[in-house]
Amino acid sequence: MLPPFSMGGNSWTMQGATVKAKVIEQTAEAFVERGLKDAGREIIVIDDHWHGGYAANGRLFPDRQQSPGDMKALADHLHAGGFPMGVMP
Numbered sequence: 001m002l003p004p005f006s007m008g009g010n011s012w013t014m015q016g017a018t019v020k021a022k023v024i025e026q027t028a029e030a031f032v033e034r035g036l037k038d039a040g041r042e043i044i045v046i047d048d049h050w051h052g053g054y055a056a057n058g059r060l061f062p063d064r065q066q067s068p069g070d071m072k073a074l075a076d077h078l079h080a081g082g083f084p085m086g087v088m089p
Contacts, residue, residue, distance in 0.1 A: 008043030008083070017049045019063075021074045028081050037082065044078050045086040 009027050028044050031037045050071075052063035062071055071087070078085045 008041050008045065010045045010047050019046065019048070019050045024074060025077050028078050028083050031083075032081060042083060043086060044083045046074075050087070 009031065024044060024046060031041055031044075050062060051060040052065075053061060055061050075085050
């Protein structure tokens, strides 16, 4: 028998092209408060429209208008709640 696949939330499904760090944090907190995390919804994926462009070194950087914080702060918040975090370009 195969192990169950991981489930969670995806920012594109939740927010479309308006990804905001605060909403992602609130979503993770709601997963815990409503028992979804304990029921197996344990991954938060940040999917598309989180980035503001490419830096000179070729790396993506966050869109500061939509998410004024930084990705490390968001990752730290999610990890503190016991969530792994995935990021899609």
